[in-house]
Amino acid sequence: MSKHGFFQITQKLFLRDGNLLLVLRDRKSGHGDLPGGRMNEDEFFEDWTESISREISEELGPNIKIEVKPNPIFVYKHRVNEGNHPCIIIAYDAKRIEGKVELSDEHDYMEWVDIKSFDPKKLFSEYMLEAVQLYLKQYA
Template sequence: MSKHGFFQITQKLFLRNGNQLLVLRDRKSGHGDLPGGRMNEDEFFSDWSESIFREVSEELGDQIKIDVNPEPIFIHKHRVNDGNFPCVIIAYSAKLVGGIIQLSDEHDFMDWVDVTTFDPSNLFSEYMLDAVQLYLKKYA
């Protein structure tokens, strides 16, 4: 008899500025990443957007202003690089409103890429690559 699995939840943003999409690279793994991250245990029963804004503030600084659509655009499987935990990505679309990005030490690279021409396979891998390809196919 199989047992129920326990999975972490990570919320990721497809952050756009017009046709430009913000992509990051995880410093530890060297793999492509998107803004956002795992929900803390104490955030589960709160408003989930608080978790998103905490992660964005941690990763992109508190000078950035964004508008997040609270309706998820899709859900995808993932393995978190740190510890290889099975995880569920809840993906959201967001728009840059203004401000300056101050990249945290979690990421060592960022770029605004054109959604109509970007090839994610040079930066992203595994499930994150699948998720970015899915996004580009639907929303580019």
């Protein structure tokens, strides 16, 4: 008899500025990443947008203003690099309103890439690559 699994939730943003998409690289793993991150236990029964806001201010700094569309655009499987935990990606569409990104020490690289010509295979791997490919197929 199989048992129920326990999975972490990570909320990720496809943050756009026109046709440009913000991509990041995780400092520890060297893999491509998107803004956002794992939900804390005490955030689960609260408004999930607060979890997104916390992650974005931690990762992109206080000077960028963004608008996150409240409904997820898709859900996908993932493994968190740290500990290899199975995880659910909840993906959201977001747009930059104003301000500049100030990377935290979680990431060592960022780029605004053109969604029409970007090849995610150069930066992303595994399930995050599949999620980015799914996004580009639908929205590029």
